[in-house]
Amino acid sequence: MENNYIKNMPHEVVVSLKDQVDILPGQVVSKTLAQNKAVSITVFAFDKGEEIGSHDSTGDAMVTVLEGTGQFIVDGKEYVLKEGETLIMPAQKPHAVLAKEAFKMMLVVVFPMVI
Helix, strand or coil, rough: CCCCCCCCCCCCCCCHHHHHHCCCCCCEEEEEEEEECCEEEEEECCCCCEEEEEEEECCEEEEEEEECCEEECCCCCEEEEEEEEEECCCCCCEEECCCCCCCCEEEEECCCCCC
């Protein structure tokens, strides 16, 4: 039996990551690609005006904007990212996401090793 550590996407097929989620009116849409104790990979689509409120994580969170422009608040500081840009949001620091316009992003969270 083959193990698929990355799920919800075809393997050995070239795809556009931003096409894996659709922007839907009034929603934040997410699709989990990997989830385990070490890492989480999710693609998101935000409609204009949608947000994920302030929270923190035990792991470092890396966001890459795939389409449009997203606003990120990390420990009270605002960052505006455009398509192709990446930001690391350090573990334990509060952060939030706001869609001033519709946009898509990939989120990779790397969690600390538990011994």
